[in-house]
């Protein structure tokens with residue numbers, strides 16, 4: 099298969115990420131508090147309070163992509179942590195106990211902030227880490243939105259944002275800067291807008307990028323969201339993609355099918371999957387996963403706007419709504435079929451997928467399969483079984499005469 | 501002390517009820533012509549269901565074999581959730597007028613959607629418990645959430661939950677908890693008469709039987725038990741405490757009885773989590789229910805910095821005089837799996853011997869559990885020999 103020329107932005111990304119770690123180091127030296135935060139967390143508030151955010155989940159993906167998850171996990175398992183915990187948590191806890199650090203050392207927090215919109219594993223992991231590092235833990239609790247968002251849930255979240263601001267003022271000894279919050283939210287919203295415009299290019303036929311590319315380029319939207327750097331990065335990436343369109347450089351040569359993926363990738367096998375799909379002329383075009391950051395803020399009512407964005411994320415919605423959202427995605431990108439990843443690490447994204455597959459196939463007529471595995475731990479990945487499932491999908495696609 | 505005839509009869513009746521809770525509740529439904537609202541573990545405010553004129557029915561686990569659940573819920577979900585769903589899928593719960601699922605973890609968070617999709621019931625509601633309890637926002641939110649649930653229940657039974665009705669229900673439930681706690685003390689002092697299986701059966705049956713009947717039965721039992729002399733009855737027994745989600749498989753209690761271990765404290769959802777702490781009987785009853793929830797004993801499904809579970813467990817063991825702690829560890833329960841290592845080391849550093857028994861609902865090898873419990877008891881009986889680490 100013909101190789102695409104590498105993304106120029108890849109070099110930028112590398113630089114940006116080492117700058118992120120350098121910034122963390124400098125913050126530590128200057129005595130700026132370093133806070134653990136979760137991926138779907140109103141980090142805008144922390145920036146406004148002058149705190150440096152660190153993303154342990156990103157450490158998890160790094161460890162997974164470097165194929166050292168099982169090794170790190172073994173340290174946690176030796177302490178009695180069971181292998182059914184989220185792989186990121188096992189890597190994070192494992193690294194804390196480890197003597198050698200094959201994925202670099204996980205950052206030590208002064209404070210821990212968690213929002214449970216994403217899952218119930220993160221609060222447990224952070225609570226445990228808080229005990230390990232002897233650092234205070236603050237939970238932003240976001241009860242699931244069963245059908246439509248309620249005033250009760252929203253007000254609860256706003257109340258907690260206020261509690262968090264009080265907490266930050268006490269911890270930093272500084273009054274909270276609301277102007278700065280509006281500024282950060284604007285930057286964050288701008289990066290999200292660019293990021294989603296980039297992701298939307300996967301709907302073009304043929305497309306210049308797909309989900310696996312997005313997995314690579316999502317690091318700044320996670321770690322730099324709320325800064326000028328993230329905006330600049332995605333402006334640049336967008337230009338590069340536009341240029342690729344002009345030059346007819348596509349993600350997959352001879353793109354025949356577009357496939358929807360749910361949810362996170364199998365990090366240590368990213369390449370294997372990319373090759374498998376490319377060989378079939380299929381582009382894995384999108385996943386809700388990389389769309390996790392699609393905020394659009396109204397800075398004139400900052401707290402309400404933060405509450406709406408961070409609680410109403412797809413991952414916090416009920417069964418029916420999640421089905422509708424997935425279908426909308428499939429329509430928007432013109433998907434021909436879908437793959438649901440039943441990820442042993444991630445219960446909140448995996449439980450319900452069997453029924454969702456059936457419901458979506460019967461509503462849309464699109465073929466779809468569920469594959470079993472783990473996003474980081476290859477002990478739970480049976481290549482032959484996964485391949486057999488995917489083959490079934492492509493047989494069905496073939497029969498549909500496309 | 502010989503067990504007197506009435507005591508045996510009542511305990512038998514309870515045991516029989518627990519052998520077929522569904523049969524029992526279905527008979528209640530047809531005899532009383534009452535609506536039945538089921539609930540899953542744990543923390544569902546049954547007082548609200550009762551005040552709406554329905555009969556609450558605790559589903560504490562279900563089918564022993566899994567034939568249908570696997571097609572809807574991954575096999576690496578906890579067996580408690582899977583076994584309850586299996587019951588539903590098999591149609592064994594179709595008599596329910598409603599079902600309330602508390603969100604305690606990601607499994608329960610997703611279970612309702614799956615269940616509703618595969619086998620809907622007339623009323624299916626989540627109970628969205630706040631997962632932080634240390635800050636004021638939790639209580640005002642929870643008061644609102646209870647109000648939401650109240651309205652749903654009122655719609656279901658077409659009965660208004662008045663303050664008076666709710667106060668009455670609360671008083672009834674408080675009496676039940678008080679009666680069970682009294683019987684539990686009796687069990688601790690006199691395990692020959694009221695053994696582990698019997699007293700934990702009492703707690704579990706309270707989740708199934710109408711509280712009015714249960715209270716009468718417990719009063720009768722209390723009277724039949726009569727007075728007793730404290731001294732002498734605990735001779736040869738070793739006191740232990742339990743921690744975990746549920747005491748399943750239930751044979752565990754018989755095993756403990758067999759090796760003369762008397763359970764004196766626990767934090768189980770089908771144990772003291774159910775009977776501890778009453779609801780204030782004056783003032784706004786919804787707020788009173790919220791207050792009980794927020795101040796409940798800590799457990800794995802939400803943390804509290806002010807009421808930390810490690811301290812709670814070590815205090816529980818010390819105050820109850822237990823010689824050791826058994827973690828009854830339900831496989832694949834993620835919240836418990838996160839807590840276990842720190843809870844264990846907290847025990848270790850305070851000199852409390854512990855053992856972890858891994859359990860599942862359904863087909864389990866009981867022999868292995870028994871061997872481990874026996875070995876643990878030997879360590880505890882060894883007294884001075886053990887250094888608190890009982891590495892079993």
Ligand code: SF4
Pocket residue numbers: 155184185186187216217218219220443444445446447
């Ligand atoms: S992978 Fe899933 S369980 Fe793990 S932190 Fe992310 S959302 Fe939570």
Ligand code: SF4
Pocket residue numbers: 578579580581604605606607608745801830832833834835836
């Ligand atoms: S995982 Fe644990 S908390 Fe969740 S339903 Fe199962 S036993 Fe309950």
